Amino acid sequence: MEFHRRGTSTCIFPEMPVVVAAASVVGPREGEGPLGRLFDMVYNDTLFQETSWEKAETRMLRQALDLALAKAGIDQTQVDFLLAGDLLNQIISSSYMAREYDIPYVGLYGACATMAEGLALGSLLVGGRFARYVAVASSSHHDTAERQYRYPTEFGYQRVPTSQWTATAAGAVIIAAKGAGPRVEAVTVGRVQDYGVIDPNDMGSAMAPAFADTVWRHLQDMSRKPDDYDLILSGDLGKIGVGISHRLLLQKGIDIESRHQDSGLLLYEMKPEIGAGASGCGCIASVFTAKFWPDLMAGKIKRMLLVATGALHSPTSCQQGESIPSIAHAVALVSETA
């Protein structure tokens, strides 16, 4: 029996799935950032006319999915699976969003790696011919995440320089068996890494080993070098995590620096309150859908590796003295014109 696998961790496709549409919806701070004009929709406040931030996050996710469906020119009845996840307990943003659709729903939790987890699984479902269209969506909301993981934002606590700013942002994509758009060439699902970081205000350090391991495995599995990619886009390593991950990869003889950009360093102007950069499931979800999916569509990028990273702790695990395990999943995308 032949399997569509390479090396230890990578799946390839007999026929490459296509990312036929991508859409983004963000909050006001994200709209004022360097990528502000690229987002499909920017809200002026973080409540989005809802009565709670949680409901606002659900609404943002729904609007991202509606925009992606519209761009793909399909309606929900054509979608075979909806894969979604977010940072909230019991991923309520995603499940309450899914309630509004009549689509088979698969809930995911991969912390800030969720968008890549969804892209990987969605591609595998399409690549295995179990779906014509798969929708993938992921979000985070600054105010819902802060009050759940740390303190309510009204409290105004003093942030430390290693802190990252959870983005208020959602992204959605449509993966199809055929159509126009960048192809998914390969996916590398990551393994949990834990180097013993215990500070939940320093997630970049916790996630860097997972990023390095997945990038290394992907390159090994595909017999490639960083230069084979125009861009290696990480999720939200931030300033601290980027530095550590470069050093970890250099120890394995891999220098990605000239090809690497981090979503966490692209979303905001780096003001003091942003700390080490942006974070949250919505960070890479919105940066990829707003900036790099269009670049792939336009052929400005020929091949990129999207690598989202997630910290898999909870407030409870941290209170119990546990260190922070992390994970990273990689998805290789090629421009249609490549």
Add this chain to the structure above:
Amino acid sequence: MEFHRRGTSTCIFPEMPVVVAAASVVGPREGEGPLGRLFDMVYNDTLFQETSWEKAETRMLRQALDLALAKAGIDQTQVDFLLAGDLLNQIISSSYMAREYDIPYVGLYGACATMAEGLALGSLLVGGRFARYVAVASSSHHDTAERQYRYPTEFGYQRVPTSQWTATAAGAVIIAAKGAGPRVEAVTVGRVQDYGVIDPNDMGSAMAPAFADTVWRHLQDMSRKPDDYDLILSGDLGKIGVGISHRLLLQKGIDIESRHQDSGLLLYEMKPEIGAGASGCGCIASVFTAKFWPDLMAGKIKRMLLVATGALHSPTSCQQGESIPSIAHAVALVSETA
């Protein structure tokens, strides 16, 4: 292009994946129940020699997976994906379990439907030839779940008759591309249903519509009747949910009563404190792996439909006045000798 789909929601397999191994680990109360002697491992207390219930849940999950790997006669290096999820915030039981293995990890959240979500996705990964072996694991722990969703168990609050008792149990299976064991014939991934139930102490009522919808779709998609199955096994509808689901299906002209058993009514002797029955991700996970997987292996059951149900709320969504959305996923299994 040909797709491996039937009807609106069901995937079938060109070559059926095989559930080559299954294992269960439970706590003391589950060990004293009617299925007590069938479990692979029964603990005498709920701490399992750990320092917290959360660590105990992780340990239980790990032992279920180790037992499943041993029964399959493989080691972790042969496993291409580990799919797991549980009820805790940020699914920490699963992610901390996954940290102990060197296997590509996909975190899932489907509440008490997680085992079926994993069985479905795992079968699709194997069926698409992206994996030779996939491990699926899911757990719940009475004391971790109670203190997270309701009150710490030490508080001893008065339970209502519609309450269900969260099981302390874990189950793990190995799905393979070939080998001896029951085959996965079809999977039906469910859609979110919400009939407006707002009482988090009555999850059977909230989940019944999802169960009925998924069973109905599966039978429609496969052009089958309930009698085509020796057994339709639901997750944890409990007394209330079973009654409602039968009535909902009868409205569509489908009578499953003579074929239907509910894991939530099989796990415990129905003492008053159990309320309407057992619940939790570990309920169907342990009941299936301990009782019905062996029955399929022995040919006592020729064909069964496993349908796990999940309530997708959180304490936050309930506090905000939201109703409880629910979901159910179905997996059709046939005995090797069928």
